Amino acid sequence: MNDDIRAFVVRELGLETLSKEEQDEAVSKIGRVLSEKVAIVFLEKLPEEKRETYARVVEGGNQKEIADFLKNNIPDSENVIKETLQKSIEEFKDIRDKLKT
Numbered sequence: 001m002n003d004d005i006r007a008f009v010v011r012e013l014g015l016e017t018l019s020k021e022e023q024d025e026a027v028s029k030i031g032r033v034l035s036e037k038v039a040i041v042f043l044e045k046l047p048e049e050k051r052e053t054y055a056r057v058v059e060g061g062n063q064k065e066i067a068d069f070l071k072n073n074i075p076d077s078e079n080v081i082k083e084t085l086q087k088s089i090e091e092f093k094d095i096r097d098k099l100k101t
Contacts, residue, residue, distance in 0.1 A: 005085065009034075012089045013096070034088050041084045045074050 006027050015023050057069045070077040
């Protein structure tokens with residue numbers, strides 16, 4: 001997870017008061033869920049004939065190749081990521097708020 005996304009997650013979920021180690025642990029766990037949600041959204045937006053290639057690129061783990069593939073195959077992929085993250089963070093907030101009551 002890049003630093004901008006990490007900072008966004010920490011800020012939006014109010015994790016600033018936690019120690020760096022606690023933030024890292026929370027962001028790591030949340031980051032996995034966020035990554036999966038983004039991957040699912042991308043799969044849904046990709047034409048079927050590109051999905052197998054996408055899976056291979058993701059399995060390769062090269063972040064630059066993944067980003068390039070997405071930019072070339074999904075219009076406005078950056079905004080898709082931002083929208084998916086924002087929606088997911090709102091879902092996390094709702095869960096957090098329900099647990100507080």
